Every structure is written in structure tokens, then in C-alpha cells.
Amino acid sequence: MVDPTSDLGEDVDEESAPRCATCGDAIVREPTHRVVTxxxxxxxxxxHFCSDDCKADYDDAA
Structure with missing residues (x-):
């Protein structure tokens, strides 16, 4: 089932997926995806962050 509140539905391809704020990788169906709002x-x-490590690296750089 696709969560209608999610930007990362099953039909999102790599080109239109959000990018990690730290490494820039596209985030497609990643269970480690983190969002800070x-x-x-x-x-x-x-x-958006692709992992807790990228979020921690971003926080350390800020």
C-alpha cells in the first residue's frame, strides 16, 4: 500500500526522488530514510537524509 502522505510512494523513480542533504544520493524505498521538519x-x-549516519554528519557540520 502506498502511503498518501509520503513523498516516497512506490511509484517514485530515482530522478524525482528526494536527495540526501549530506551525500546527495537519491532516496528511493530506503528503510533508513530520515526526514527533519x-x-x-x-x-x-x-x-531528507538517507541514513542516521548522514544525518549525524550533517548535524556535526552545522
Whole structure:
């Protein structure tokens, strides 16, 4: 079943998939996919990460 709230449905190909904010790899059906969401100035923003390691590397660089 495709989750209608997900940007990563089963029909998403590598070209239209979100990219990891750290390594730039396309994220397609990755069970390690992580998304960080925040609200700033009334707008919702998000970053995608292909793994906890990439998220940790991004956090360390910030």
C-alpha cells in the first residue's frame, strides 16, 4: 500500500526522488530514510537524509 502522505510512494523513480542533504544520493524505498521538519517564519521546511549516519554528519557540520 502506498502511503498518501509520503513523498516516497512506490511509484517514485530515482530522478524525482528526494536527495540526501549530506551525500546527495537519491532516496528511493530506503528503510533508513530520515526526514527533519521544522517551521520557520510561518513556512514548513524539511531535509531528507538517507541514513542516521548522514544525518549525524550533517548535524556535526552545522
Amino acid at each position: 521544522w517551521v520557520e517564519d510561518g513556512s514548513v521546511h524539511h531535509r
